[in-house]
Amino acid sequence: MQIRRAVESDFAAMWPIFQAVVADGRTWVFTVETSHADAFALWFGPGVSSYVAEDDGRVVGMYKFAANQPGRGSHVANAGFMVDPQCAGKGIGRAMGEHCLREARRAGFLAMQFNIVVSTNEAALALWTKLGFSVAGTLPEVFLDEELGYVDAFVMHRFLDDVEG
Amino acid sequence: MQIRRAVESDFAAMWPIFQAVVADGRTWVFTVETSHADAFALWFGPGVSSYVAEDDGRVVGMYKFAANQPGRGSHVANAGFMVDPQCAGKGIGRAMGEHCLREARRAGFLAMQFNIVVSTNEAALALWTKLGFSVAGTLPEVFLDEELGYVDAFVMHRFLDDVEG
Numbered sequence: 033m034q035i036r037r038a039v040e041s042d043f044a045a046m047w048p049i050f051q052a053v054v055a056d057g058r059t060w061v062f063t064v065e066t067s068h069a070d071a072f073a074l075w076f077g078p079g080v081s082s083y084v085a086e087d088d089g090r091v092v093g094m095y096k097f098a099a100n101q102p103g104r105g106s107h108v109a110n111a112g113f114m115v116d117p118q119c120a121g122k123g124i125g126r127a128m129g130e131h132c133l134r135e136a137r138r139a140g141f142l143a144m145q146f147n148i149v150v151s152t153n154e155a156a157l158a159l160w161t162k163l164g165f166s167v168a169g170t171l172p173e174v175f176l177d178e179e180l181g182y183v184d185a186f187v188m189h190r191f192l193d194d195v196e197g
Numbered sequence: 198m199q200i201r202r203a204v205e206s207d208f209a210a211m212w213p214i215f216q217a218v219v220a221d222g223r224t225w226v227f228t229v230e231t232s233h234a235d236a237f238a239l240w241f242g243p244g245v246s247s248y249v250a251e252d253d254g255r256v257v258g259m260y261k262f263a264a265n266q267p268g269r270g271s272h273v274a275n276a277g278f279m280v281d282p283q284c285a286g287k288g289i290g291r292a293m294g295e296h297c298l299r300e301a302r303r304a305g306f307l308a309m310q311f312n313i314v315v316s317t318n319e320a321a322l323a324l325w326t327k328l329g330f331s332v333a334g335t336l337p338e339v340f341l342d343e344e345l346g347y348v349d350a351f352v353m354h355r356f357l358d359d360v361e362g
Contacts, residue, residue, distance in 0.1 A: 063268040104341040105226040105313055169334010169352045176269040187334045187352055
């Protein structure tokens with residue numbers, strides 16, 4: 033597997049993964065109604081750095097990071113990750129997570145923050161904990177889960193000073 | 198004092214307040230370098246509801262709210278408040294805060310969340326606590342304070358079910 037910077041022409045392969053990931057309505061705030069244009073802007077908008085993971089030349093996952101806030105909060109990155117559901121359990125998320133920490137550090141960010149990690153998303157919680165993130169807060173009922181209704185989500189945070197850029 | 202929906206022509210009076218509020222670099226992430234266009238978009242962009250507080254026909258403060266997240270997080274509002282520093286201590290922030298809770302509830306939001314309340318901003322912390330918000334989490338060193346360097350900030354949250362719309 034290879035992880036490289038995404039280019040706009042990759043979106044043809046990224047869009048079906050986006051749609052497959054949001055389809056169950058259990059991990060991302062974006063719904064299946066999200067337009068192609070809105071999804072594109074999410075990955076290639078101003079200030080966004082996007083990467084794809086390729087296996088045998090096929091895109092199997094993607095991630096992005098950007099400043100979580102402008103100006104006086106712009107030293108903290110926010111990031112998002114999507115793995116093709118058909119390729120789950122192969123360590124793609126973990127490889128992208130580690131790659132992302134290095135790239136964000138290299139880009140000069142001092143920390144990384146996830147704003148809404150759904151409390152029922154055990155795979156994500158386990159992965160981010162393993163990669164050094166801590167829960168900075170619990171947001172009550174901020175996520176409308178497709179199966180359970182309103183559920184809590186976590187803000188997770190990690191400094192990047194121990195990451196080799 | 199009267200609080201009413203802001204219209205685009207109000208921005209002529211809102212822009213100097215924006216500039217005065219961000220000037221000390223101690224409460225908002227936006228810096229003094231923020232462009233007129235970026236500030237305008239902040240108050241009149243898509244999905245944003247903006248209001249001004251007027252005293253004797255003069256704008257003395259403004260606030261705005263919008264969904265804090267799209268889709269499955271869109272039932273939670275985010276809000277921002279600015280009071281003309283020359284009119285501080287007159288209860289304008291509190292009046293706008295109460296007004297904002299009612300308007301957000303009326304607009305159908307179920308909760309309100311502030312993403313980055315600077316830990317040194319005692320006036321804001323006291324006001325939001327008084328208006329029913331709780332600290333949902335502490336974000337370490339996420340705000341670059343002009344005087345103190347990197348300082349913590351709080352995520353604050355409040356359900357709106359007890360607010361009369």
